[in-house]
Amino acid sequence: MTIDDAILTKGVKALDGVAENEGGDVAVIRVTGAWVGLLSDWLDREGIEARSLRAALARWASEENVPVPVWRQMLVEARALVPNRVAPELAIGSGVSPGHVGVLGYLVLAADTLGEAMLAYQRYETLFYGTRLAEVELLGREAEIRWPPAEQELGQQADGVAIAALVTFLRRQLDESPPPSGISFMGSVSDAAAETYEAFFDCPIRWQDSHVRVRFPVEYLAIPMPRRDPALRAVLDRQAQALLRALPASSAVERQLQQVLLRLLAEGEPTLVRAADAMHMSARTLQRKLGSHGLSWQQWLDRSREQLARQYLDDVSLSLTDVALLLGFSEQSAFTRAFRRWTGCSPGRVRRAGAGALRPDSP
Structure with missing residues (x-):
């Protein structure tokens, strides 16, 4: 057969x-x-x-x-x-x-x-x-x-x-x-x-x-997961590098926030209150720490998502729907609107041109 x-x-x-x-x-x-x-x-x-x-x-x-x-x-x-x-x-x-x-x-x-x-x-x-x-x-x-x-x-x-x-x-x-x-x-x-x-x-x-x-x-x-796989470590390293680009010169607190963000994105609920709860501090305290970098929660979230999106768009095995899910969006259209707001480009156009080539879309 x-x-x-x-x-x-x-x-x-x-x-x-x-x-x-x-x-x-x-x-x-x-x-x-x-x-x-x-x-x-x-x-x-x-x-x-x-x-x-x-x-x-x-x-x-x-x-x-x-x-x-x-x-x-x-x-x-x-x-x-x-x-x-x-x-x-x-x-x-x-x-x-x-x-x-x-x-x-x-x-x-x-x-x-x-x-x-x-x-x-x-x-x-x-x-x-x-x-x-x-x-x-x-x-x-x-x-x-x-x-x-x-x-x-x-x-x-x-x-x-x-x-x-x-x-x-x-x-x-x-x-x-x-x-x-x-x-x-x-x-x-x-x-x-x-x-x-x-x-x-x-x-x-x-x-x-x-x-x-x-x-x-x-x-x-x-039971803890030991993370032995070298390819896994490479993925995690790329995620960490993307988040560092979103918030350079970060302290231990900001690095903890970066790890919390990845978990919140995985859960699809990346909010200030949930992040503060995960870090055992008030939302006001977390916002003040971000403010020391001249950022609001939404600005830092957008910047982090943009950096992660550039990484994910480089991986042609991921569809745009996959990328949207990895970034905590419930649907691809919401990701596309956000990405265009961040960069002036659609994610599809950036992928076709190469994720490093970010130019505003033509009218």
Whole structure:
């Protein structure tokens, strides 16, 4: 079975639906081109040639949006290459690296604790799936992150890849990483595959649930994230440099404010009151400290967002909607208006010209 024109047509129509409903409530999902690299890397590790499948993977690797039907079909083809292998989707997912999930992976790893990482994933999931699906909830002594049914289901193989990647991602970052307390899937597998799943995740697995779920004991949420990945450190360094340009000659207090700002942007609520609360001071005191630099809160916020925007616009893997979300805007149009106010240019024009070339738009 191959990825035929019918599959591609269905996938393109699904993505058209995303574009028409951008900012709405329709949960039509996709994956990114970087994600299909999981499958290419698995083929390399297994020493499998698979010319037809590799051609399809190469076709989609550079795309921002990979339709769900295309991703499902590629997994079907991969499974057919190893007919005697039990649950190969787990091996595929276990090859995950930050590069496979792009900036989402770096933003998750940049969190201070496992609990903050879960919330960062929820906030930025739209960078990966094109819509926000994950729900995070405390349930007694457990914390749960779950994904409800969507208009286009990924299917059990794709869900298996995704959760294997998520758990592997955390295992590689944490010393003596504790296993989840439980995982649920909406689909089902053979008895042999079910045993493989339990051995891989080292926890009980529930099948045919209403949601895909991953649960951790609540005390795990305080586990610090060590930030080992060198590419992550590069991202954080660029963010720090951008914020230093917004407020040069900064003191320890201003550097603390810069870190607070990144968290507030991640939460989508960068207000003076929230920043002051996070720094354990009054809003008036924080405003006075900014005033010593000749800046109001709004002026400093705009300057910081502008510097971060220039950095993000240099990364062509980020769409303008992605950049807007990273800067704490709820929609791309609000970011575009703000960026034009800061620079006199539209972000699209700056990206086309190169983020260093800031010239006012022509009338």
